Amino acid sequence: MELQKVLHQKFGYESFRPGQQEVITELLAGRDTVAxxxxxxxxxxxxxxPAYMLEGVVIIISPLVALMxxxxxxxxxxxxxxxVAINSFLSRKEKELALSTMAQYKFIFLSxxxxxxQHVRQLVQQLHIAFFVVDxxxxxxxxxxxxxxxxxxxxxxxxxxxxxxxxxxxxxxxKKVVEDIITxxxxxxxxxxxxxxDRPAISYRIVHVDNESAKTEWISERLATxxxxxxxxxxxRKRADELSAIIRERGIPTASYHGGKEQDERSIIQEQFIQxxxxxxxxxxxxxxxxxxxxxxxxxxxxxxxxxxxYIQEVGRAGRDGDKAAVTLLYSERDSQKVKFIVYEDLPDxxxxxxxxxxxxxxxxxxxxxxxxxxxxxxxxxxxxYLEQYDVENVIRQIQQIYQVKEKQIAEMESYVKSDSCLxxxxxxxxxxxxxxxxxxxxxxxxxxDDDWLIKSEASTKQETETLxxxxxxxxxxx
Amino acid sequence: xxxxxxxxxIFQRLHGERSxxxxxxxxxxxxxxxxxxxVEYYQVKSYxxxxxxxxxxxxxxxxxxxxADGLILINELVYVTAKGQMATGSEIxxxxxxxxxxxxxxxxxxxxxxxxxLSNLRSGETMFMPIQKELPTxxxxxxxxxxQSNSMTNLSISLRKELxxxxxxxxLSDLQRTIVTSRLTGYGLTASTWEQLAASLNVxxxxxxxxxxxxxxxxxxxxxxxxNMPLLTELATDCRxxxxxxxxxxxxxxxxxxxYSLEQIASLRNLKLSTIEDHFIELxxxxxxxxxxxxxxxxxxxxxxRHVEQLQTKxxxxxxxxxxxxxxxxxxxxxIMEGRES
Numbered sequence: 001m002e003l004q005k006v007l008h009q010k011f012g013y014e015s016f017r018p019g020q021q022e023v024i025t026e027l028l029a030g031r032d033t034v035a036x037x038x039x040x041x042x043x044x045x046x047x048x049x050p051a052y053m054l055e056g057v058v059i060i061i062s063p064l065v066a067l068m069x070x071x072x073x074x075x076x077x078x079x080x081x082x083x084v085a086i087n088s089f090l091s092r093k094e095k096e097l098a099l100s101t102m103a104q105y106k107f108i109f110l111s112x113x114x115x116x117x118q119h120v121r122q123l124v125q126q127l128h129i130a131f132f133v134v135d136x137x138x139x140x141x142x143x144x145x146x147x148x149x150x151x152x153x154x155x156x157x158x159x160x161x162x163x164x165x166x167x168x169x170x171x172x173x174x175k176k177v178v179e180d181i182i183t184x185x186x187x188x189x190x191x192x193x194x195x196x197x198d199r200p201a202i203s204y205r206i207v208h209v210d211n212e213s214a215k216t217e218w219i220s221e222r223l224a225t226x227x228x229x230x231x232x233x234x235x236x237r238k239r240a241d242e243l244s245a246i247i248r249e250r251g252i253p254t255a256s257y258h259g260g261k262e263q264d265e266r267s268i269i270q271e272q273f274i275q276x277x278x279x280x281x282x283x284x285x286x287x288x289x290x291x292x293x294x295x296x297x298x299x300x301x302x303x304x305x306x307x308x309x310x311y312i313q314e315v316g317r318a319g320r321d322g323d324k325a326a327v328t329l330l331y332s333e334r335d336s337q338k339v340k341f342i343v344y345e346d347l348p349d350x351x352x353x354x355x356x357x358x359x360x361x362x363x364x365x366x367x368x369x370x371x372x373x374x375x376x377x378x379x380x381x382x383x384x385x386y387l388e389q390y391d392v393e394n395v396i397r398q399i400q401q402i403y404q405v406k407e408k409q410i411a412e413m414e415s416y417v418k419s420d421s422c423l424x425x426x427x428x429x430x431x432x433x434x435x436x437x438x439x440x441x442x443x444x445x446x447x448x449x450d451d452d453w454l455i456k457s458e459a460s461t462k463q464e465t466e467t468l469x470x471x472x473x474x475x476x477x478x479x
Numbered sequence: 480x481x482x483x484x485x486x487x488x489i490f491q492r493l494h495g496e497r498s499x500x501x502x503x504x505x506x507x508x509x510x511x512x513x514x515x516x517x518v519e520y521y522q523v524k525s526y527x528x529x530x531x532x533x534x535x536x537x538x539x540x541x542x543x544x545x546x547a548d549g550l551i552l553i554n555e556l557v558y559v560t561a562k563g564q565m566a567t568g569s570e571i572x573x574x575x576x577x578x579x580x581x582x583x584x585x586x587x588x589x590x591x592x593x594x595x596x597l598s599n600l601r602s603g604e605t606m607f608m609p610i611q612k613e614l615p616t617x618x619x620x621x622x623x624x625x626x627q628s629n630s631m632t633n634l635s636i637s638l639r640k641e642l643x644x645x646x647x648x649x650x651l652s653d654l655q656r657t658i659v660t661s662r663l664t665g666y667g668l669t670a671s672t673w674e675q676l677a678a679s680l681n682v683x684x685x686x687x688x689x690x691x692x693x694x695x696x697x698x699x700x701x702x703x704x705x706x707n708m709p710l711l712t713e714l715a716t717d718c719r720x721x722x723x724x725x726x727x728x729x730x731x732x733x734x735x736x737x738x739y740s741l742e743q744i745a746s747l748r749n750l751k752l753s754t755i756e757d758h759f760i761e762l763x764x765x766x767x768x769x770x771x772x773x774x775x776x777x778x779x780x781x782x783x784x785r786h787v788e789q790l791q792t793k794x795x796x797x798x799x800x801x802x803x804x805x806x807x808x809x810x811x812x813x814x815i816m817e818g819r820e821s
Binding site: 255 | 588597606608613639657664670673
């Protein structure tokens with residue numbers, strides 16, 4: 001009863017989405033909880049709502065600054081002022097101010113690095129904490145697709161006998177990853193709430209093509225004849241720019257989106273896409289987090305994602321409004337080689353590990369050593385963590401294990417694109433779920449797709465917005 | 480015009496007396512004695528800290544392209560070829576990098592957020608995703624709005640009037656007026672990206688960004704002389720540099736004012752004498768009424784200036800050959816003072 005009232009008053013919803021109520025009830029009862037919700041199925045509400053029913057602050061540990069900023073903006077949008085994000089992007093002064101006034105907030109977002117700093121930890125432990133939230137909890141698992149060594153340190157925080165309950169949130173986690181989450185976060189007899197991974201609104205397609213230029217052709221043709229809004233995921237920033245230019249030439253409003261663009265540009269592109277001024281976005285995997293657009297009708301992958309988790313998250317951005325959405329994976333024979341190259345580039349090999357280790361031993365600074373050993377930033381952070389825990393032989397073994405996991409994940413994606421059984425069924429199987437193919441609009445292998453709804457009508461093309469004179473624009477903006 | 484034309488302009492002013500790296504430091508706004516002295520010597524202050532985000536590889540690429548096009552020659556130092564001189568173009572940039580040093584962008588961000596906020600509020604929309612994500616910018620605008628007693632609708636109209644006035648009377652080009660307003664987002668109207676502006680205006684995206692940057696400088700300079708623009712003036716708070724001295728030079732200045740000599744300051748501060756001399760060069764470049772006559776005579780100055788004129792150079796080694804009785808420090812001071820007098 002009470003829950004429903006808060007849901008309506010604070011968030012304006014009439015009813016819960018599947019699974020939310022269970023998570024909230026368990027958490028309010030003081031029990032550790034793992035919530036596995038597909039992207040866009042209302043994960044955030046699982047901590048936002050109970051926060052209003054309990055005394056004390058909610059500490060949210062979030063691995064990505066962009067994600068953090070987005071959650072903060074969202075809470076502020078709902079008129080919540082007692083929210084703060086403390087991360088490495090704050091200046092020292094801002095950080096100190098935020099830390100010294102922590103008690104007055106309801107929601108405190110912290111990056112794992114920040115959380116584990118001694119003085120921050122001490123300050124946090126003095127607070128009256130309602131509960132902890134570990135967002136994107138799969139990052140704790142080296143079996144997960146974006147492993148963050150910093151997350152492993154969180155166990156120090158949760159080992160105390162007397163502590164507030166922990167809510168671990170993730171969009172994708174197979175059994176192995178859930179086990180890791182429970183072990184590393186020291187969760188005690190947690191309630192596990194798993195919502196089905198399958199998204200009935202989405203229909204799946206795989207299209208085999210001969211080469212890169214065939215992909216470009218396919219996309220041009222597809223976009224000329226079918227509707228957006230849509231997202232095309234590509235492998236590199238350069239390709240995103242290139243492809244969006246090609247599509248724009250066909251008169252379809254499109255922009256590229258990637259981490260190489262300045263923040264202002266990214267904000268503008270997001271806003272245009274949400275407002276419907278842009279029909280398509282060509283993006284790297286930087287696009288997605290924090291995009292609140294429910295009516296995305298198509299997602300096209302022009303490259304092979306490195307893991308089933310990444311793939312299911314990216315296609316999961318389509319059709320959140322529950323209406324039909326079509327996703328397509330374009331595949332040509334060389335794509336798996338390419339993804340291997342990109343993935344392995346970030347992993348250090350045995351030679352590099354030994355060399356890096358010997359440099360550190362001889363007193364070389366970690367940054368310089370990483371540079372000399374030719375390690376990426378991710379790789380050196382990973383090694384720093386492991387070298388703290390294990391001797392160098394064991395570190396090599398650990399890294400080899402990670403290598404094998406990545407290899408397996410890519411192999412899974414390869415088997416997925418080459419499979420001739422139901423794509424919907426195959427995809428959720430990677431996460432330990434079993435479902436039956438949908439009776440209609442399932443996938444290209446089930447051969448029961450009806451794409452009439454996708455066809456673009458003549459009228460919907462071309463709606464040139466006339467450019468305003470500068471003073472007209474000012475009047476329209478400000479009156 | 481483009482980055483190339485800026486680079487060519489600077490290279491020409493340095494007439495083959497500095498390396499490419501020196502120019503990179505100027506554009507990035509490095510606060511070192513050498514760079515601060517260079518901008519003064521060669522009168523390129525308006526380009527100082529113009530592109531604080533310029534990466535080494537972008538800069539390198541620009542150099543390589545210009546070399547390949549035969550616009551410049553690099554032989555440790557950079558020389559502009561005759562072709563390069565032709566290509567520099569007659570357009571005069573009106574930057575004021577020295578006074579803003581990248582902070583003009585904060586003015587741009589604040590303006591964008593204020594316009595978006597007022598535009599939404601006056602339309603009755605209280606929920607929107609801020610187009611500016613930076614916390615300091617958001618806090619600034621919140622603070623600004625909190626201190627207003629006017630209604631949001633009135634405020635919105637006041638801002639429009641101020642903007643209109645500034646855009647019309649501040650000597651911006653028509654193109655710049657279009658660019659500045661196109662970067663504003665509001666209720667039902669989203670800003671354009673650089674790429675989109677490039678396509679609709681038929682000018683390259685890089686060039687549009689430079690025009691925008693120049694427009695911010697022109698607007699900020701304009702606001703300084705305008706008493707009746709309360710909103711825009713507030714948005715410009717702290718965007719202009721207020722102290723031109725590095726902290727270290729400032730400390731040296733204070734000690735000097737208390738009567739210590741260069742040598743005494745060096746030993747007090749445990750710094751090399753040459754560092755303290757660098758500070759004095761910086762002081763000479765930035766202070767009104769720098770007491771240069773305590774270091775050089777009027778006659779010495781006139782002599783050196785005559786050599787500079789005759790030899791068409793400001794290279795110290797050559798000048799030292801002409802005036803062996805002067806120290807390098809004295810020569811540097813004299814050259815700085817020449818820049819300041821003219």
